Amino acid sequence: xxxxxxxxxxxxxxPDIFADVFxxxxxxxxxxIVSDRLVELDTTELALPYxxxxxxxxxxxxxxxxxxxxxxxxxxxAYCILAIENExxxxxxxxxxxxxxDFLQLSRxxxxxxxxxxxxxxxxxxxTADEYLSGFxxxxxxxxxxxxxxxxGADAWDGALCLREMYAECDxxxxxxxxxxxxxxxxxxxxSDEEIDEFSTSFREIMKYIKYSSDGKxxxxxxxSDERFKSVERQAVDVINAVTGSKIxxxxxxxxxxxxxxxxxxxxxxxxxxxxxxIIRADKRRKIPQEDTRRYIIEEYQKSExxxxxxxxxxWK
Numbered sequence: 302x303x304x305x306x307x308x309x310x311x312x313x314x315x316p317d318i319f320a321d322v323f324x325x326x327x328x329x330x331x332x333x334i335v336s337d338r339l340v341e342l343d344t345t346e347l348a349l350p351y352x353x354x355x356x357x358x359x360x361x362x363x364x365x366x367x368x369x370x371x372x373x374x375x376x377x378x379a380y381c382i383l384a385i386e387n388e389x390x391x392x393x394x395x396x397x398x399x400x401x402x403d404f405l406q407l408s409r410x411x412x413x414x415x416x417x418x419x420x421x422x423x424x425x426x427x428x429t430a431d432e433y434l435s436g437f438x439x440x441x442x443x444x445x446x447x448x449x450x451x452x453x454g455a456d457a458w459d460g461a462l463c464l465r466e467m468y469a470e471c472d473x474x475x476x477x478x479x480x481x482x483x484x485x486x487x488x489x490x491x492x493s494d495e496e497i498d499e500f501s502t503s504f505r506e507i508m509k510y511i512k513y514s515s516d517g518k519x520x521x522x523x524x525x526s527d528e529r530f531k532s533v534e535r536q537a538v539d540v541i542n543a544v545t546g547s548k549i550x551x552x553x554x555x556x557x558x559x560x561x562x563x564x565x566x567x568x569x570x571x572x573x574x575x576x577x578x579x580i581i582r583a584d585k586r587r588k589i590p591q592e593d594t595r596r597y598i599i600e601e602y603q604k605s606e607x608x609x610x611x612x613x614x615x616x617w618k
Contacts, residue, residue, distance in 0.1 A: 305389055305543040309453060312540050314341065321502040326449055326487060330499030389453045389544050396464045400482035403446045410443050411436070452488040453507075453544040455515045462486065503537035506530060506560075510541050521564075530560040538563075574612075577602060581616045591617060 312318060316336035324334050392398060415436030418428065432438040452458055461467045463483040468476060489497075489512035497508045506529060513520040524530045538549050538558045550566070551558045577598055584594040591613055598609040 305453075308539050308543040309389065312536055313451070316341075318502050318504055321500055321504055322451070322487065323447075323449065324501075325496070325499045326485065327447075329496075330501065332501070388450055391452065391454065391456075391458060391460045393460045394467075395450060395484050396461055396467060396482050399448045399450065399484050400464065403448055403482075406446045407443055414438075414441050447485065449485045449487065452486060453511065453540075455489060455511050455545070457490045458486065458488045503534045506533050507537055507540055507544075510560075511545060514545050514547075524560055524564060532557040533560050534558075577604075577612055578616045581613060585617055 313322070316339045320332075320334045320336040320339060324330055324332055327333075388395070418436065418438065428438055464481045465476065465479070468479060487508075489508045492508060492512065494509075497505055497512070500508065506527075509523060509527070510520075513523050534557055535551060535555060538551060538560070541547055542549055549558065549560070549563045551563065580597070581594060594617075595606075595609045595613055598604050598612065599606060604612070
């Protein structure tokens, strides 16, 4: 797992962020999923596909995040498994990947249900012959599995959104009976500003930053006009740096970052580096010794010896 994957996973697995993402996607921001009720499951599960011959075929299954939400409805306890996948690059087989995950989770539920029916039978309730053979009784029910893919890229998603889009050309009559599966996708380029504003946590700033990162003018206007960018939590800034390649700096121990100031500092630092590059190339043309240029950079621009050496290495060509 790469550094960006680790950073985004640690961020997304926070109950407040996890709940916020699903509340926006499912309920347009209405806080129906309460973060305090989310219980994290083990991210590495042993999925046991359930076969007709009752044979358990172990298969290791990995999920980035999977949470269990319990809520009361009509006097009955209802459970909904909410799962999320982190993707920083487009996966063109995503419908197959997510469909496999979902059905492995469902097959695991069938297996666990079958285990719960082992003798002695509760309340002397006995299965029919068919129920006994299948292990899954007529009145047993599965928990719905909802998988949500987050695409942390600024480019438009050009991958398939469903299995049907991945099939080769064939008779339309045949496709009517072929299995289909549609992915649930959050991608910055697909979200309107109004939809992004439905997020209540710093996930909102991450989505806006990514969405406008490729358009300099709109990006600057957005950051300077949005008050929430004046105080963005550090972990969200780490995610932004990891998925966009930005180099936003902040003082050690700082909990919140003024993005307007940080981005201005990046621009000024870029201008300063451009000035240093000009000096290095001019000194080379004038055949000034590298050591003299190195000393000048350290003294005049308050660069460390390592920074000066790196600049000369890159631009003394």
